[in-house]
Amino acid sequence: MSTIKIITGDITKITADAIVNAANTSLLGGGGVDGAIHRAAGKELLEECKKLNGCETGEAKITKGYKLPAKYVIHTPGPIWHGGTSNEPKLLEKSYYNSLALAEQYGCRSVAFPSISTGVYRFPLEKAAPIALKTIQAFFETSHHVQEVQIVCFSEQVREVYAEALAKLQ
Numbered sequence: 001m002s003t004i005k006i007i008t009g010d011i012t013k014i015t016a017d018a019i020v021n022a023a024n025t026s027l028l029g030g031g032g033v034d035g036a037i038h039r040a041a042g043k044e045l046l047e048e049c050k051k052l053n054g055c056e057t058g059e060a061k062i063t064k065g066y067k068l069p070a071k072y073v074i075h076t077p078g079p080i081w082h083g084g085t086s087n088e089p090k091l092l093e094k095s096y097y098n099s100l101a102l103a104e105q106y107g108c109r110s111v112a113f114p115s116i117s118t119g120v121y122r123f124p125l126e127k128a129a130p131i132a133l134k135t136i137q138a139f140f141e142t143s144h145h146v147q148e149v150q151i152v153c154f155s156e157q158v159r160e161v162y163a164e165a166l167a168k169l170q
Contacts, residue, residue: 002140004133004149006162011152012040015069017108018062019152020099022116023075025054027061033114033154037073041066045073058094060102072106074099078117081124089131092117096135104145112150115158125158129165137169 011019011033022033027049029038038045048063052075055061060076076099079091095116103111113132117123136149153159 002143002147002149004136004151004166006151006153006159006166008153008156008159010036011112011114012036012068014112014150014152016110016112016148016150017070018072018074018103018106018111019065019068019070020060020111020113020116021073021075022114022119022121023055023077025057025077027052027055027075027077032119037068041068041073049075058091058098060095060098062102062106070112072103072108074102074111076116078121079123081117081122084127088117088123089127092123092128092131093135096132097139100136100139100143100146100149104143107145109145110148110150111146112152114152114154115162118158119154125161126165129162130169133162133166133169 021037024030044066052061057077063073076095078095079088118125118128
């Protein structure tokens, strides 16, 4: 049975087959979750990312996890919020879906996500959480490998928004 868990924590310390990095399009590290993942994984992650030639918003690419407890890091640039008029909801959905599709392709059973685009990219959390959860639930319907998804929230406030959104879906 497939499960979604919502926790407060540090994604760089999560043991999972893959963790998802809310990356920028260069994939060369940045602030927030992206910077934390790059620091925790070590310089080898940056070296591998340099060979990937960036990544379009909503797409996803995969690397090894290096010094992280996760086997893989899936990098996905989420959309920057421009008021909802630039296809941001669809692009966010694609970030989650394409990350899960890559996890599936690599035989990952467990995947941990941050709250993509809700930090410096300013996607409203109350809009982002239902998009993320609906996309994950829909993916489970055809998944053969991915069985457990954790949403790893940076704060208790973010966790509460995701928990509320999940309760409304069930």
